[in-house]
Amino acid sequence: MNVQPDLDFIKDMKSAGGDTLKKCYQCATCSVVCPLSSDGDPFPRKEMIMAQWGLKDKLIGDPNVMLCHQCGDCTAYCPRGAKPGDVLGAIRAYTYKALGWPTGLAKLASSGKNLPILILIPMIIIGIFWKISGSHVPTVEEFARNGYGHFFGHWNFYWLSKNVFFIDIIMLPAAGLAAFAAFKGVTALWQKMSENAGVGDATFRPSAIQFITQFLFPAMVEIVQHNRFKECNANEDRVKGHLPLLLSFVALFIVTAYSAFTQDVLSLLPGINLHGPISMWNPIKILANVGAIALIVGIGILWANRSQKEQEGQATKTFYDWFLIWEIMAVGVTGLLAELLRLVGLPSLGYIVYFLHLVSVMMLFMYMPYTKFAHIVYRTAAMAFEKYRQSAFVKDPLEG
Amino acid sequence: MNDTAGTGAVLVVGGGISGLTAALEAAEVGNDVFIIDKNPYLGGRVAQLNQYFPKLCPPTCGLEINFKRIKENRRVRVHTMTTVKSVSGGPGNYEVQLETAPRYVNSNCTACGDCEAACTVEVDNEFNFGMNKTTAIHLPHEMAFPRRYVLEKDACGADCLEAVKAACKYDAVDPDMQPETRTVNVASIVWSTGWNPYDANKMDNLNFSKSDAIISNMMMERLAAPNGPTQGKIVRPGDSKEPESIAFVQCAGSRDENHLEYCSYICCMASLKHMTYVREQYPDAQIYVFYIDLRSPGKYEHFRDKLMGDEKATFIKGKVADIIAEDDGGVTVVAENAVTGAKIQQKVDMAVLATGMQPALGEQGKVLGVSMDGNGFVVSDADKGMIGAGCAKSAMDVYTTAQSSTAAALKAIQIAK
Numbered sequence: 001m002n003v004q005p006d007l008d009f010i011k012d013m014k015s016a017g018g019d020t021l022k023k024c025y026q027c028a029t030c031s032v033v034c035p036l037s038s039d040g041d042p043f044p045r046k047e048m049i050m051a052q053w054g055l056k057d058k059l060i061g062d063p064n065v066m067l068c069h070q071c072g073d074c075t076a077y078c079p080r081g082a083k084p085g086d087v088l089g090a091i092r093a094y095t096y097k098a099l100g101w102p103t104g105l106a107k108l109a110s111s112g113k114n115l116p117i118l119i120l121i122p123m124i125i126i127g128i129f130w131k132i133s134g135s136h137v138p139t140v141e142e143f144a145r146n147g148y149g150h151f152f153g154h155w156n157f158y159w160l161s162k163n164v165f166f167i168d169i170i171m172l173p174a175a176g177l178a179a180f181a182a183f184k185g186v187t188a189l190w191q192k193m194s195e196n197a198g199v200g201d202a203t204f205r206p207s208a209i210q211f212i213t214q215f216l217f218p219a220m221v222e223i224v225q226h227n228r229f230k231e232c233n234a235n236e237d238r239v240k241g242h243l244p245l246l247l248s249f250v251a252l253f254i255v256t257a258y259s260a261f262t263q264d265v266l267s268l269l270p271g272i273n274l275h276g277p278i279s280m281w282n283p284i285k286i287l288a289n290v291g292a293i294a295l296i297v298g299i300g301i302l303w304a305n306r307s308q309k310e311q312e313g314q315a316t317k318t319f320y321d322w323f324l325i326w327e328i329m330a331v332g333v334t335g336l337l338a339e340l341l342r343l344v345g346l347p348s349l350g351y352i353v354y355f356l357h358l359v360s361v362m363m364l365f366m367y368m369p370y371t372k373f374a375h376i377v378y379r380t381a382a383m384a385f386e387k388y389r390q391s392a393f394v395k396d397p398l399e400g
Numbered sequence: 401m402n403d404t405a406g407t408g409a410v411l412v413v414g415g416g417i418s419g420l421t422a423a424l425e426a427a428e429v430g431n432d433v434f435i436i437d438k439n440p441y442l443g444g445r446v447a448q449l450n451q452y453f454p455k456l457c458p459p460t461c462g463l464e465i466n467f468k469r470i471k472e473n474r475r476v477r478v479h480t481m482t483t484v485k486s487v488s489g490g491p492g493n494y495e496v497q498l499e500t501a502p503r504y505v506n507s508n509c510t511a512c513g514d515c516e517a518a519c520t521v522e523v524d525n526e527f528n529f530g531m532n533k534t535t536a537i538h539l540p541h542e543m544a545f546p547r548r549y550v551l552e553k554d555a556c557g558a559d560c561l562e563a564v565k566a567a568c569k570y571d572a573v574d575p576d577m578q579p580e581t582r583t584v585n586v587a588s589i590v591w592s593t594g595w596n597p598y599d600a601n602k603m604d605n606l607n608f609s610k611s612d613a614i615i616s617n618m619m620m621e622r623l624a625a626p627n628g629p630t631q632g633k634i635v636r637p638g639d640s641k642e643p644e645s646i647a648f649v650q651c652a653g654s655r656d657e658n659h660l661e662y663c664s665y666i667c668c669m670a671s672l673k674h675m676t677y678v679r680e681q682y683p684d685a686q687i688y689v690f691y692i693d694l695r696s697p698g699k700y701e702h703f704r705d706k707l708m709g710d711e712k713a714t715f716i717k718g719k720v721a722d723i724i725a726e727d728d729g730g731v732t733v734v735a736e737n738a739v740t741g742a743k744i745q746q747k748v749d750m751a752v753l754a755t756g757m758q759p760a761l762g763e764q765g766k767v768l769g770v771s772m773d774g775n776g777f778v779v780s781d782a783d784k785g786m787i788g789a790g791c792a793k794s795a796m797d798v799y800t801t802a803q804s805s806t807a808a809a810l811k812a813i814q815i816a817k
Contacts, residue, residue, distance in 0.1 A: 027651070027692040028736035031743065032721035033605060039743040042736045077605065077721060079656030 006054045017316035018090025024048040024082040030074035035231040044084040061192030065091050066382030071232030086316045093320045096374040099185035109370035112319030122362035143347035147277035148354045164263045174366040181369040186381045193385050199394045219383035241301030244294040251291030258284050296332040324372040330360035408816035411586040416444020418790025418805045419592035420466040425809035427475040431816050434584050436482040441544040444594050450625040452798050467545040487768045491785035491815050492587045502577035504551035509572040511547045518567035521560045528622045532629035537564045542627040587816035588785030590808045591778045595757040595791040598653040611725035612638030616755045617670050624677040636750050639729050643749035645686040647733045649720040654756035664756030665795040668695045671754050672707045687713040690720045690735050757795040785815040
């Protein structure tokens with residue numbers, strides 16, 4: 001028999017920090033010390049041997065891979081230095097890539113070698129749009145009056161400002177692509193998880209409302225409360241970073257939604273002009289600033305925490321993990337810095353930083369489904385699936 | 401022979417089964433031998449066992465004959481409570497400083513036991529891993545050689561000292577004894593420094609200190625030994641409950657890069673042997689063995705097959721990574737069964753940790769010029785006349801130790817010739 005090893009899978013595991021997996025000798029210490037692993041379906045021992053054997057399809061449809069929060073308790077107690085926490089992270093990275101659409105973009109976003117291209121794509125897109133909008137650079141007076149409101153120039157079309165129009169045509173397709181890709185990926189994940197768990201022939205399927213109220217919403221509540229994260233022992237400090245970060249994302253989402261509503265919708269009404277920088281004492285502005293600071297503090301804590309774990313040999317340094325940390329830090333720092341430069345009135349420098357801010361935001365949106373950021377949708381889906389799997393839709397409550 | 405002979409003598413550091421073997425092999429072909437031990441007795445770890453492989457004899461069986469050979473051989477000089485302070489010189493002519501700690505009992509002692517009867521202070525019995533008490537003046541254990549009492553002076557206190565001194569008819573108790581140093585000149589040194597049981601408290605997830613129901617494999621030997629704290633009855637320390645169920649936790653610290661990264665070799669067979677101890681006393685007890693791999697080298701496989709056939713024994717492939725103390729005095733051991741993929745929470749009356757062998761020589765070995773590997777095992781350098789033997793060299797069982805020690809003696813006398 002001629003057995004061909006699946007070199008690509010091994011390479012993927014290696015590049016995402018999972019090359020220690022071959023050290024595993026299946027003692028199952030990890031499954032016992034894992035605070036998140038259940039009695040009936042413990043992990044990550046099983047996932048370790050599936051990865052050693054290259055059972056990709058089983059791994060992609062294994063909710064445990066997504067339920068893992070990489071606390072690192074398994075890695076701390078592992079007698080062999082096989083770092084199961086990192087291996088499961090690598091399997092997640094592999095899953096995002098495997099389920100990613102379009103495939104080319106998914107592959108591009110999963111390798112550190114492509115980092116220059118990943119940065120160049122949004123730079124070129126935004127640069128071109130800035131160019132065709134008129135290469136606007138403000139004077140100090142204009143800058144003081146309009147802030148970044150005329151970054152893409154100005155026209156006298158009352159209902160939709162030129163700036164908002166350009167931002168919309170850049171960011172909406174990027175976000176739309178990401179949303180579509182994420183939806184496609186999560187659907188595929190759900191299907192594979194259902195196949196693996198043997199729930200394909202369920203007699204009753206939940207309605208959309210049942211799905212949201214019984215599975216999705218409870219999962220989201222759990223996520224916001226960080227219940228599982230708090231069970232981690234070896235890496236309990238991560239909650240201190242992840243929680244403010246998550247809350248800052250919620251705050252900044254509200255700010256963005258409000259801005260979109262005022263700029264794109266309310267502006268259509270006659271007599272209302274909401275363009276230009278909003279007052280520092282506007283509640284929305286306060287929320288934005290608090291959010292920005294929470295974001296930088298949160299990601300800063302995670303940054304420090306990860307560096308420390310790497311120094312202690314409890315985590316492997318990978319592009320997969322650091323890309324998201326860098327990206328979020330870039331969004332926070334450029335955003336806040338652009339605001340400060342506006343307040344002190346340095347137009348050229350301000351415009352450069354604002355440009356970089358747009359670039360980093362676009363990167364965050366566009367690459368979301370393929371990079372570590374994808375956990376926001378995939379882990380949520382797996383947590384909802386876990387509840388679904390336990391529910392009466394799948395399990396016969398009479399048979400248990 | 402005298403202490404400064406300098407004429408091809410051999411120093412054997414450690415008087416367990418390994419050191420005894422090496423010393424006797426060297427002496428019986430005509431070499432002068434010094435054998436030292438830091439304990440007040442010879443026999444080492446084997447003396448603490450209930451039975452040992454391959455024939456499951458009690459330790460008296462192997463040690464007694466060796467003690468007899470030592471007594472009859474005038475070339476062997478024994479120094480107990482003695483450690484190596486420094487080594488200088490080179491192969492063929494080492495100058496070694498030895499320090500003997502005060503025993504506070506001199507050679508007048510006849511082991512009559514009168515002092516023990518008079519002694520009012522009790523101390524933890526280290527020979528039994530603290531599972532019972534002994535008097536501050538005591539015979540280290542029933543078959544101690546040399547057969548002489550030892551006094552723990554600091555624990556004893558003034559009144560106690562007065563009493564034991566007065567009780568001794570032979571004027572053997574000497575509280576003024578001082579540490580003694582002596583220099584010996586030897587051609588080569590055999591390091592048969594043996595092993596210590598790995599400290600179970602270091603595995604924080606196994607909660608060794610949280611429950612009396614959790615014992616180590618060496619404690620099991622003492623519990624089962626007729627001269628042990630319970631006269632050989634296996635009961636739960638603390639409340640003396642007769643166990644109805646017992647779990648063996650294999651690889652407790654061994655094959656683990658956070659603790660001992662090597663396999664300690666003896667623990668699988670030791671636990672299987674402990675099953676026979678338990679079965680003999682409790683025919684109905686439920687036995688659970690949690691393992692990663694069972695290692696039964698060579699012909700020991702038949703022994704394993706026999707015990708795996710025990711109907712009331714369950715073998716579970718999966719390492720115990722959590723032990724929870726229960727209110728009724730028992731414990732729950734938690735593991736994942738790697739065959740079924742389900743987590744097991746097994747409540748048992750007792751859990752035995754198969755703790756591994758840690759080389760006893762430690763960092764001090766390097767100071768004395770001994771080559772050691774990353775795990776602290778001695779790496780023999782026969783040309784330099786520094787030779788490792790027994791468990792100082794690698795984890796091994798008694799009969800492999802005897803082979804290793806004979807080999808060490810052969811190398812030692814080649815320098816000493």
